[in-house]
Amino acid sequence: MCNGMKIIRDIAEMQKLCLSLKRKGRTIGFVPTMGSLHKGHISLIQRARRHNDFVVVSIFVNPIQFSPGEDFKKYPRDLVLDSAICRKERVDVIFYPESRKLYPQAFRTYVEVKGPSDVLCGKFRPGHFRGVATVVSKLFNIVQPDRSYFGQKDIQQLIIIKRMVEDLNMPIDIIAMPTVRDSDGLALSSRNIYLSPSQRQDALAVPNSLKIAQSLIKDGLRDARKIKNIISKLIRQRMTIKIDYIEIVDHLSLEPVRKVGNGSVLALAVRVGRTRLIDNLVVRL
């Protein structure tokens, strides 16, 4: 659109606009986010911009994907900065809905991908992926995208969304984009701002151990248990880090594998102080 970026709060207005674009045969690229945009998000937006007529970025910190005691309230929010970023990237619309409109009192419907939602992060964040699948379903129905973009950093989320789209026959292409890292190797995350400088230093054990795993696999190591033990030892050297899990799983079912193969996913989650960080490596042989 030549008349600049719009911020739309109203669900019906957003949906009406997108339906009318579809009826005119325009393609819609969609990047769902919780805001606090970083270079990872920007890579998704730029890809959406290149391949679609119209680009929508949603900014919504989704309450139903946070467990009690998690960081829903303190999750970073900065619409001014996010808007500037989106405007620079020539986003057409920021969809910025209100929680009480997306989840009115009578709300009762949930979308759940059974199996992949219950392992890895799902064990530590019960209900999280049900919250993700539900809000993404809602946003897809409102924004009516042809293509939607997700970062490989949140690989379990990516796999669950792909499964959901296929299972529910949603006519949407899910495009995965590589994890973007800071110069020190830490995967970009809106939660990185919670880290003190020394915690951040310790957190680098995560990407560093993944790099070591990658080179061990390249050198021929295939035993999943051995690889996990090596990574576990490397990370445990940093006293401030607690490991939630280190797993090597199949990239479709998310079930554990014994022998690493092409497409296997080495996924891990750790806590550095009160900050939960995740990272992963998709094995390419």
Added chain:
Amino acid sequence: MCNGMKIIRDIAEMQKLCLSLKRKGRTIGFVPTMGSLHKGHISLIQRARRHNDFVVVSIFVNPIQFSPGEDFKKYPRDLVLDSAICRKERVDVIFYPESRKLYPQAFRTYVEVKGPSDVLCGKFRPGHFRGVATVVSKLFNIVQPDRSYFGQKDIQQLIIIKRMVEDLNMPIDIIAMPTVRDSDGLALSSRNIYLSPSQRQDALAVPNSLKIAQSLIKDGLRDARKIKNIISKLIRQRMTIKIDYIEIVDHLSLEPVRKVGNGSVLALAVRVGRTRLIDNLVVRL
């Protein structure tokens, strides 16, 4: 379409056709069925035909909405007769998908309306409404209807689908059509063919008791417990009928009410021999 009705089995073909119609701004009316079409279905189809450019009827006996031991295998199927009916009613496409294509091995995603799915029939058919909500979500994503038509006979299904569409922001109007009855008063159902002549005679206690309830309410009776007791006694006079439930509930939450008001739903389910029948009365004051 001027070149006659099509039967489409392929999911991708069906979806592609509907998406291309939408891009041309044509409206799609959709009647999801399990086949074995009767006058109840025909009233839905005729309404769809009047109000939409393009009419799709799906015929699919959905395995995931049947519990073990229910009548999935013996559920009546007659595509030849159903096709003739649809052709006569100027349906554009019958969508007739294969179960193994809708539910491949890797299928894991379910849509669930918590609360309304767990009461009334949901108590007696665990998982039934999850199966319904899931398949209807899938069919909606494939057929992309502007409007979809449901009979008031299956009132819990209707209420759950309405709730789902609103909760998940699906851009679809759900149109409810009145229950169609045979000349003896029995609500039309594909399952009525299971009844022997004497069972059918006994089954008439259901519509007859609803009629009596209606006139009692018209005369000023509002006490839900009293009304339920009266109906219960009337039905129990027929020895072959077993009552699953008789409830008077709110038309949105499906929670029981003590005092009958406008929009209250008197819903019941009985078994006549091995045949399960449902019926209901929506109170209009």
